[in-house]
Amino acid sequence: MASPLDLQEQEQLDQLKDFWRRYGTLITSVLTVILLALAAWNGWNWWQRSQATKAGVLFDEIDKAVIAGDADKAGRVFGDLRDNFGGTVFTAQAALLAAKVQLDKAQAEAAVATLRWAAEKAADEGYRRIAGLRLAGVLLDQGKHEEALAALPKDSEGLFAALTADRRGDILLAQGKSAEAVAAFGQALKAFGNEGDYRRVVEAKLIALGSPLPAAAAASGVAR
Template sequence: MSDDSFIREVNQELRQDQAKALWDRFGPITIAIAVGVVLVTAAWVAWDYWTQTQANSSGDAYSQALSLAREGRTDEATAALEQLEADGHGAYPVLARMRGATVLAQAGDYEGAVAAFDNVASDSSVPGSIRDMAKLRAGLLLVDHGSYEDVSARVEALAVETNTLRHSAREALALSAWKQGRTEDAATLFNQIIDDEGAPQNMRQRAELMSELIRGSGSSS
């Protein structure tokens, strides 16, 4: 046997011995990590499947409740939405609360609808954007079924420049002020809508019509 062959055999045996030593030391840990990764992955896949299934089920229940509401079956729609609020998944419980308040308003229960929207608006667990929408919806109802102070209590904070709902909030305040004879306040608010380039075109047109009506009545300079 040549020296080169002997050296290669010795090196090979040394590598095998080193590999065996490494496996003896780290092999069980490697296996444990691999098994852990598989188990975690399997658990995540199962959880994702379960949540998707539950969300799909909640979506079907929500659609059914909407159908009941459209058919005028108010009591059944309300019961279905309350059930979804109690055991729904994902965003559907909050959507059910909002829709439930709308169903009450459509049925003529404005006091109950405002209370329901107020309940959503005061719930800190609900996303801020939905809480703001609940305030606006309550304020819009109160334009016809409450006082200016009632409307202001809900939407005044939404009428600031940085809020995306400011246009609708200002319109609610302006209409409420106009209905209560506060024409100067109404004119100011309608002008804010007109001057805001970010306001929707149809809303600016309504504000212009109302401003002309106020000026034509001689109630505001």
């Protein structure tokens, strides 16, 4: 004769079987999805680490090329990074380094191409803005004023907004548009705020153009 404990255990077992019959497939499916998601996440992290490691090796090569002043090698290594690891921060950094040595070695067109890629496709927004500013400067030096204006970063904020406005003023001044240049330099001063050595450069530009400084800027100049 079954004891009360045996009957209780049998009842619990029957309930468990009934529960599993109703929800077992769903539970198995959910667990499978979770395990697959974890596997995919781990795989993605591994791939990211692998990409970063490989890109880091190439970045070391481009760093050595820059130190040696080898613009040709820097350009080749950057091309490898761009084609194979374009989504890494290493590639954005490498673009700025490669462009610098290319300019130093009078390879202006190569530098323009390098900076244009970084300005448009670098993974990090900050590097895109830096590249855009440098690209605009190179195009300004080449006398390509409209292209330089088009290369300036869009929707910049903070320091980038100030630097962008200042560079826009330089380009407009080179075009002979003094009034518009003064307005751009004024925007740069406003974006810089009341501190920073670079704003003094902008103030000097306005003074050279015979434009009065904004009240706040003039007051800070007296304070100095």
